[in-house]
Amino acid sequence: MPKLLVDNKEIEVKEGTTLLQACLDNGIYIPNLCYLESMDDPSASCRMCFVEIEGEEKPITSCTVTVKDDMVVKTDTLSVRRLHRTAFRLLLSVHHVDCKNCHVNKKCELQRIAKYLEVGLKPKHLEQHLKEPDIDQDHPFLDYYPNRCVLCGKCIHICRKKHGQSVLTFAKRGFDTVISSYGKNDVSSLACEKCVVCVDICPVGALILKEAQE
Amino acid sequence: MSPADNEKLDQVFSAIREEAEKRRKAFREAPVPKIHIGMATCGIASGALETKKAFEETLAERNIEALIHPVGCIGHCYAEPVVIIDHPDSGFPPIFYHEVTAGKAKMLVKLFLEEGDPRFEHILGATVENDLIPSVMEFSRFNQEKRVVMEKCGYIDPEDIYDYIAEGGYSMLVKVLQLTPDKIIKEVRNSGLRGRGGAGFPTGKKWELAMHAEGQIKIVICNADEGDPGAYMDRTILESNPHQVLEGMAICAYAVGANKAVVYIRAEYPLAVKIVTKAIQQAKELGLLGKGILSSTFDLEIDVFRGSGAFVCGEETALIRSIEGYRGMPRHRPPYPVEKGLWGHPTVINNVKTLASVPPILENGATWFRGIGTENSPGTAIFSVVGNVVHAGLVEIPMGVTLRTLIFDICGGILNKKKFRAVQIGGPSGGCLPADLLDTPIDFDSLTEAGAMMGSGGMVVMDEDTCMVDVARYFLDFTQKESCGKCTFCRIGTHHLLRILERLTKGEGQDKDLEQLESLSEDIKTGSLCGLGKTAPNPALTSLKYFRDEYEAHVKEKRCPALMCRSLIAYYFDLDLCARGCDACATCCPVEAVFTTSNRKKGVDQELCVKCGECMVACPPEYDAVRKVSPSNLVPVVERAPEKK
Amino acid sequence: MNQELTTEEQAALKNIAAKLSTFERQRGNLIPVLQMIQEEIAYLPPETLKMVAEHLGIFECEVYGVATFYNQFRFRPPGKHPIKVCLGTACHVRAGDIILENFERKLEISEGETTPDREFSIERVACVGCCAMAPVAIIGETVxxxxxxxxxxxxxxxxxxxxxxxxxxxxxxxxGR
Known part of the structure; x- marks a missing residue:
């Protein structure tokens, strides 16, 4: 079993574990939004879980690194923190911060990260850019809030994992990317109203059962 | 393969080669004039189809026999449509004609083909040295080029495989089929060839990795998803000499042990798709592709895959996703495609120019190739030099030539005697270099050091009327639209960069904007997932580095020094110069912003003006009365515009 | 997005269904299939996304997710004379945006839209590779x-x-008849 040194703490983990998972399992928190242990190929899209590894020139996302024996890792250097904070502020700049009206208030991953990084939820440095409309009600049972969503893709992953195929997808591109549930027939085949794995996995409350809101 | 097999291989191919030579001989020795017309996309866009039709019709009308030979592009876009007329009976050598419109074509048939007068005023030059007409080789646009990849472009018919074979084409494939893969790879390695897609990874090394990669099935992909705005080298090569690329692919496939290959071509290149598809078909018919190539045991199927319009698909992992039928979003590397690529199989992805370099390298040897260019960047570079430059087009030069030589000597300098401002290299991933870096040699490392990058070879020359802030804004607008949206830094970060730059060009910038532009750019560079995001801030960073004063003028004075940012400029008429009664500007104004003053001169209604500059173009040069100023409040108010009803 | 299909378009749909059956049921055929449809009918009506999903045995939302990713695919019928204005670098330096604006003003539609009579539509495109002739516009097939x-x-x-x-x-x- 590989032994590694993270922030001067020695940890021992199973071979083949990702560095992020190894840290999380050993009580070392690294901010992350898009990672799930069940993903074979982590998407590394949220760009939050940067760490510094001795011998590597630049900070690297810990979800894409497999642990090696004698790895020396730092999770809180200046350059790592700077990336954490910038990525987080960028995400907040497109997030409609309205915690007290949000059903995941106090359970939200963004609140947790804000506290951890000591960054205020209201962005000071960047202008806010929100999408129109604020809510997508196309899905028969779910409402989707694009201005809460961080596009981590966990909902798509978990739906596919459970049902073989996902009724959710990324749609459009670039800044306009959203989660979409296009195609009514497929949705009805899965009985979404009874499943809600996607709602449960969402780290930021971007998906919610319609009836839960009433 | 055994010696007997080799002999058979040679036999099969020499039959094909003989046929090709027979055809070429028949064409060359036909006792009639030959008219070679450049028919690639830029030629067609300039009217080559009409030119060809005019030749055909006039020849028929006047009952003159001549052979029309459609060829690809020779790269001299400024002179399109380009025609070479070989009229031996006239006593003249083959002649290059430039800008041959349909009218000129008719005239040339009558005066040159019929009456023997070559019409010197339309001649670019003779194709060979002679005593009658200056040869094109006397111009630096021709003689400073070194054609390796594009040697045959513009001289052969891309839709006729025999044309290529007669020029020695496919003989390198025949040669390598008799060698062991490691010999081929060694030769490519020794040549020092680096990937021409932009990053400059050693090609031989990539092939070697793929050869050793584990897997029964291996794949070769030719990346022709040329997306940089302002770059069209790959398209021209595919449209002008597709077989050289196919031959390069076949050699690569044989070397790494692949039996399947894909040419990934951008959707915006329909002609290239057509020509490559046809080329594959022709090669298959002759047994140069497909099952048991030239009776050997080597099989190779090449398919064409059309991209669907996503710049990010030029990134290799995104390209793979898109062939697999998914959203073209890049994934984290490693694993690299040479280990795990298309459908999970080891995959070599090479750029068009890289693959097209392979047959000449094998033909002339690694040492020859190393003799061209520089120590670390051997060979040639192909640039599409466009923008405010006199002789725009494709130029193939040895690596190491300086930017100054390329722009001022080879390409004739800046249009309309304007001053040079900057040269943008490497497209949205590259940067703008100023005049004092013009002596930078063109090679992978020097350009990167200067803050630009080789990129795939787009070069846009900008004159003094180009605003560097606006150029940065333009590129960020591009990358922002083309970002796949997967990762945070690129998706949201480039959006903010663009917004800041937009504010600057509108005169709404603040002091802290420049600082934020810099720091955010740095973070996007380190934080982004793929090459698109990592390089997206380069246009902003380099222009900020080299043209900071321009940025500051936009912020502090609300002034655009190049008089380009439309929110910061205003047009007016110099009434001392404006001619009474002249209406040239008023008739061309698309928004009726030009009004007649009480003394029958002109004024601009600033409320209506959209600042398109048409009046400036329309104003007759003898008056030259239209002026631009920045900031816009400097515009003198002579008379108010009449109230519109 | 839900527009009534013209009779011509309905005929095209039948044609598409026939062509669709020539494609193997493989995920890798998704983009070629969408390209084929757009060549037949000039855009991707919702009906076609459903046909593709059924043919390839994937969810409609997968098809939609892929189709919305790529610039090439349209979800509205283009004009009879589609106008594409190139905004590549060379065209930009030579004021391609002013050309785009002029088309927009003359036709009274914005980029990405079609005139109500379906005669014209305007699109901006990123470099068509005719940079030496900048600025460039393409109407129909003509550059x-x-x-x-x-x-x-x-x-x-x-x-x-x-x-x-x-x-x-x-x-x-x-x-005359």
């Missing part, structure tokens, strides 16, 4: 180089005149 704002009006007028002539010709033929 027009060295564009100028004043040329915009001329080109549109030419199309109008051609259309009128065609109609007159048609009338003549009909009355």
């Amino acid at each position: 027009h180089g060295q564009m100028a704002p004043s040329k915009v009006e001329g080109l549109l007028m030419r199309i109008e005149i051609e259309k009128e002539m065609e109609e007159r010709e048609k009338q003549k033929n009909e009355s």
